[in-house]
Amino acid sequence: MAPETKIATNTMTKDPILKVEHLSMRFGGLMAINDLSFEAYRGDITALIGPNGAGKTTVFNCVTGFYKPTMGMITMRQKAGKEFLLERMTDFEVNRDAKVARTFQNIRLFSGLTVLENLLVAQHNALMKASGYTVLGLLGMPAYKKAAAESIDIAKYWLEKANLIERADDPAGDLPYGAQRRLEIARAMCTGPEFLCLDEPAAGLNPRESLALNDLLRSIRNDSGTSILLIEHDMSVVMEISDHVVVLEYGQKISDGTPDHVKNDPKVIAAYLGVEDDEVEEVIEEIEVIAESEGPQGGTH
Amino acid sequence: MSITTNTNESAGGNLTARALREGIFAGIVALGLFVLFVGLETTQNIRNELVLNQRWGLLAIFVIIAAVGRFLTVAYFQPSMAARKAAASKTAVDTEESFFKRNFSKIAIAALLIYPPLMVMLFGVQGSLKWVDNFGIQILIYVMLAWGLNIVVGLAGLLDLGYVAFYAVGAYSYALLSQQFGFSFWLLLPLAGILAAFWGMILGFPVLRLKGDYLAIVTLAFGEIIRLVLINWTEVTRGTFGVSGIPKASVFGIWSFDVSAPNNFAKAFGLPMSSAYYKIFLFYLILALALLTAYVTIRLRRMPIGRAWEALREDEIACRSLGINTVTTKLTAFSIGAMFGGFAGSFFAVRQGFVSPESFVFLESAIILAIVVLGGMGSLVGIAVAAVVMVGGTELLREMTFLKAVFGPDFTPELYRMLIFGLAMVVVMVWKPRGFVGSREPTAFLRERKAVSGSFTKEGHG
Numbered sequence: 001m002a003p004e005t006k007i008a009t010n011t012m013t014k015d016p017i018l019k020v021e022h023l024s025m026r027f028g029g030l031m032a033i034n035d036l037s038f039e040a041y042r043g044d045i046t047a048l049i050g051p052n053g054a055g056k057t058t059v060f061n062c063v064t065g066f067y068k069p070t071m072g073m074i075t076m077r078q079k080a081g082k083e084f085l086l087e088r089m090t091d092f093e094v095n096r097d098a099k100v101a102r103t104f105q106n107i108r109l110f111s112g113l114t115v116l117e118n119l120l121v122a123q124h125n126a127l128m129k130a131s132g133y134t135v136l137g138l139l140g141m142p143a144y145k146k147a148a149a150e151s152i153d154i155a156k157y158w159l160e161k162a163n164l165i166e167r168a169d170d171p172a173g174d175l176p177y178g179a180q181r182r183l184e185i186a187r188a189m190c191t192g193p194e195f196l197c198l199d200e201p202a203a204g205l206n207p208r209e210s211l212a213l214n215d216l217l218r219s220i221r222n223d224s225g226t227s228i229l230l231i232e233h234d235m236s237v238v239m240e241i242s243d244h245v246v247v248l249e250y251g252q253k254i255s256d257g258t259p260d261h262v263k264n265d266p267k268v269i270a271a272y273l274g275v276e277d278d279e280v281e282e283v284i285e286e287i288e289v290i291a292e293s294e295g296p297q298g299g300t301h
Numbered sequence: 302m303s304i305t306t307n308t309n310e311s312a313g314g315n316l317t318a319r320a321l322r323e324g325i326f327a328g329i330v331a332l333g334l335f336v337l338f339v340g341l342e343t344t345q346n347i348r349n350e351l352v353l354n355q356r357w358g359l360l361a362i363f364v365i366i367a368a369v370g371r372f373l374t375v376a377y378f379q380p381s382m383a384a385r386k387a388a389a390s391k392t393a394v395d396t397e398e399s400f401f402k403r404n405f406s407k408i409a410i411a412a413l414l415i416y417p418p419l420m421v422m423l424f425g426v427q428g429s430l431k432w433v434d435n436f437g438i439q440i441l442i443y444v445m446l447a448w449g450l451n452i453v454v455g456l457a458g459l460l461d462l463g464y465v466a467f468y469a470v471g472a473y474s475y476a477l478l479s480q481q482f483g484f485s486f487w488l489l490l491p492l493a494g495i496l497a498a499f500w501g502m503i504l505g506f507p508v509l510r511l512k513g514d515y516l517a518i519v520t521l522a523f524g525e526i527i528r529l530v531l532i533n534w535t536e537v538t539r540g541t542f543g544v545s546g547i548p549k550a551s552v553f554g555i556w557s558f559d560v561s562a563p564n565n566f567a568k569a570f571g572l573p574m575s576s577a578y579y580k581i582f583l584f585y586l587i588l589a590l591a592l593l594t595a596y597v598t599i600r601l602r603r604m605p606i607g608r609a610w611e612a613l614r615e616d617e618i619a620c621r622s623l624g625i626n627t628v629t630t631k632l633t634a635f636s637i638g639a640m641f642g643g644f645a646g647s648f649f650a651v652r653q654g655f656v657s658p659e660s661f662v663f664l665e666s667a668i669i670l671a672i673v674v675l676g677g678m679g680s681l682v683g684i685a686v687a688a689v690v691m692v693g694g695t696e697l698l699r700e701m702t703f704l705k706a707v708f709g710p711d712f713t714p715e716l717y718r719m720l721i722f723g724l725a726m727v728v729v730m731v732w733k734p735r736g737f738v739g740s741r742e743p744t745a746f747l748r749e750r751k752a753v754s755g756s757f758t759k760e761g762h763g
Contacts, residue, residue: 092623092626092627095623104622110615111757122623124608125624127605
């Protein structure tokens with residue numbers, strides 16, 4: 001798969017890995033998500049963007065089983081064709097059975113465990129099976145020893161990808177912020193997911209770390225074949241790496257398409273810049289002028 | 302009180318001047334504080350009149366103590382502490398640990414193995430009883446209990462205030478089953494562990510959805526419920542009278558310690574009759590049980606389940622996001638911890654020959670938990686040291702009869718035991734807030750095994 005040559009307009013013909021249909025989530029009187037439907041395609045990096053409070057993280061929590069949606073259906077289709085209705089599963093089953101992994105907006109590492117141990121914990125279910133639910137492992141069976149050695153190899157692979165191999169034996173809480181973000185992604189990947197949900201992976205990163213993150217995400221998609229859904233505020237990340245962008249505002253989808261399409265969607269511009277409906281046309285013109293003078297870098301900010 | 306608390310690193314004269322200044326200042330403050338409290342005493346004279354006694358000498362002593370104390374603190378104590386701290390941080394980086402420190406656990410096990418013969422040599426067969434039983438066995442029971450609780454509190458981060466309930470289940474399982482059915486200790490030991498683990502699960506299922514303080518309160522209640530059941534279910538447990546005449550354990554059925562038995566241990570070896578041999582046997586038994594606990598804990602920590610426990614302590618939500626079933630993970634921690642409590646309980650019944658609900662009060666749970674916290678949550682060595690200090694310390698304080706010479710014949714050191722002990726605990730927690738061993742050994746490493754500082758590990762939230 002060569003991502004650079006792929007034309008994102010053909011997404012309609014692609015195979016959806018995640019299908020969200022008529023999703024609604026109500027917290028008391030607040031409708032955090034209101035009848036949201038979108039699809040994420042296999043092999044794509046799908047970005048979920050929107051102003052603060054638009055309900056992005058709520059969508060995430062519904063997809064990953066941390067919230068039970070009030071209404072709607074979330075279907076995850078694995079490569080092998082097996083389908084899972086995520087809204088009916090609890091959080092750990094979503095990861096264990098449906099192979100959907102996630103990271104958190106505020107990093108949640110096991111700070112008192114070393115970097116390597118963090119990645120080994122992520123392989124819990126595979127190792128539990130290999131250790132015969134601890135019994136065979138306690139007896140020192142060779143099958144478990146082999147699995148344990150393999151798990152360290154997997155951890156090593158991801159440590160190298162995330163450029164953390166030098167810090168493998170340090171406590172996770174001792175890492176700088178950017179490295180913690182990368183470690184959280186590596187840890188999620190160690191669960192062997194088919195679908196990876198990243199909640200603001202670039203938040204708090206400096207531009208250089210942000211670029212490294214782009215490379216990491218691309219290589220995850222290309223080498224592991226894992227599809228990615230990400231929430232992001234950093235438009236340089238979103239526009240650079242995503243194949244497909246879904247824009248939310250007040251819990252509803254206002255735009256859906258390629259980055260270029262979304263960038264020029266008057267509704268999106270209005271949502272971000274907060275203009276009156278009749279001024280939207282003007283804004284679009286302005287943006288086009290800026291885009292022509294600055295090249296493709298001009299985002300919606 | 303101190304105007305400039307920052308340690309002054311300039312010339313010594315400057316320091317002395319500052320110390321003098323602060324000393325005088327402290328003296329003035331002490332004078333102001335104590336002039337009315339100490340300097341003047343109000344009493345009644347014989348005609349019921351209020352009389353003011355002036356006690357300037359006593360006041361002077363107070364003021365001098367404050368001033369000199371402050372002077373010494375600023376001039377000598379603080380600089381030496383700062384120097385020691387600086388030296389420690391400098392040397393900690395690359396000092397090779399001493400031989401003793403590196404091989405501490407091996408040396409400790411070897412010392413424990415030769416402990417009973419050594420005591421017999423030093424104090425004679427009968428004289429060794431106190432040292433083997435009151436100190437050795439007593440401490441090892443608590444070591445084992447604390448190691449068992451460590452799985453629940455130290456590794457999985459679940460605050461359990463009712464651990465003694467499982468100890469009670471184990472003790473009564475042995476006491477009742479051995480009397481009712483005449484099963485031997487070696488059959489009932491695993492059975493008691495299984496029953497305790499079973500009760501751990503029964504408690505765990507409804508309770509483990511609670512967190513933190515709520516979990517602690519429910520486990521506390523569970524401990525009390527078990528005790529109250531033992532008191533009130535008199536047909537089975539004989540209530541507060543307890544169960545007495547519990548059969549002794551035998552050396553795998555080969556030698557018995559019953560005086561009347563033909564295969565009596567002392568008779569078989571032609572030794573004089575003494576209960577000391579039984580106690581020495583019990584010492585090695587509890588040592589083996591405690592080491593089993595440690596071995597299983599060490600092995601489990603390197604297994605996925607043990608790592609999941611520690612991950613659970615660090616962050617439960619992250620665990621769930623990684624596909625770990627936190628309920629079963631907590632349940633296993635609870636039931637394995639309970640199992641070791643059950644083993645220790647059945648040993649306790651065999652050692653005492655008598656169990657009653659009084660042995661399983663909340664104070665026991667609190668002491669076991671205090672040992673775990675004092676030792677450093679998760680650290681086996683630290684916990685063992687803490688158990689020696691706590692249990693051995695309180696026992697030693699009984700021996701402080703020489704204090705009678707200091708405080709007069711009315712002084713009973715036993716009464717002050719708990720006071721001294723509480724004070725010592727406060728001091729230790731101020732000095733080492735993370736317990737004796739605050740750092741954590743990683744369970745796997747790529748290049749080198751570096752201990753994880755206690756400032757990164759979390760205590761868990763239930």
